[in-house]
Amino acid sequence: MRPPATPEYDSPRVLVVDDDDTIGRHLEIGLRSNGYTSHWSRTGAGALAETARAPYDALLLDLGLPDADGLDIARTLRAERPDLLIIILTARTDDIDIIAGLDAGADDYLVKPFSLTVLLARLRAHLRRHTPTTHAPPLHLGDLVVDTAARRCTLHGIDVPLRPKEFELLAVLGRHTGQAVSRETLMAQVWDENWFGSTKTLDVTMASVRRRLTEAARTASRPADLPRITTLRGHGYRLEC
Structure with a gap:
């Protein structure tokens, strides 16, 4: 604490x-x-x-x-x-x-x-x-709710534990549901607009987001409708509900 x-x-x-x-x-x-x-x-x-x-x-x-x-x-x-x-x-x-x-x-x-x-x-x-966005409404992604003001991600009302960058990555994709989001855009919005060097940090963080959502659905008290994160080779990712 x-x-x-x-x-x-x-x-x-x-x-x-x-x-x-x-x-x-x-x-x-x-x-x-x-x-x-x-x-x-x-x-x-x-x-x-x-x-x-x-x-x-x-x-x-x-x-x-x-x-x-x-x-x-x-x-x-x-x-x-x-x-x-x-x-x-x-x-x-x-x-x-x-x-x-x-x-x-x-x-x-x-x-x-x-x-x-x-x-x-x-x-x-x-x-x-890390500063909360106070006026942004929660994102409803299937049964998943991403509340950027409270910095909480919940599934059926139960918190899904996400690290700060995992949360921010999911939030960026959630704000562009159904759209292809490039690797460059994700690096700029989640990490640093002046990022240089390997973007492997993005792949590692994305893999962790997928694992955490899968684990949350597996332990949920009832079946859960989760968003799908699709890898777009050579471009980036797309989140779909």
Whole structure:
């Protein structure tokens, strides 16, 4: 459960977890100078203790920590804080490593070395999308209801647990029911309009959305009419009810 907010944390709160002194100090100072409340932890244990102590909005997580595997930290915090924005900072560039990070619960990743300007742009985009849309009516997709104002997805009134990016991806497709939505459009609206590099994060997140909807239908108390997500090879996806 998210710790209660206090007046000390009026600005967006970002926890940097990296054992590299140069990177950690640079990020902590850079974030503070750009209006964020930031804290730097060098270990996985320190990160877990700090997130239990204070209500953070985002986590910048290095995978190569001295006392723990960063993927394990991501899994633990994703289970405890479904709303926490997790961005992995990694020197690993292989697709399998990136997929492992996303499967562990990360929302995004940045490959080292990266500029502070790029990181700040990613943070702004992600945190902006975490802000509820107060006037949008719920989307009724068969028996599935996607309420963007409350950030809830329900099936027959029962919550379907979705990670932030899974929820946003489903919402974008739901707003364009029956229409083909390109990969570029989905990356821009769910991740970052200035995204560069592999879009494999989209495929991993889409696969997870499908799994979660299938599991929700399997455990539902009565048969459920779920939307179908069709892959359009070479283009993107289409959601149909």
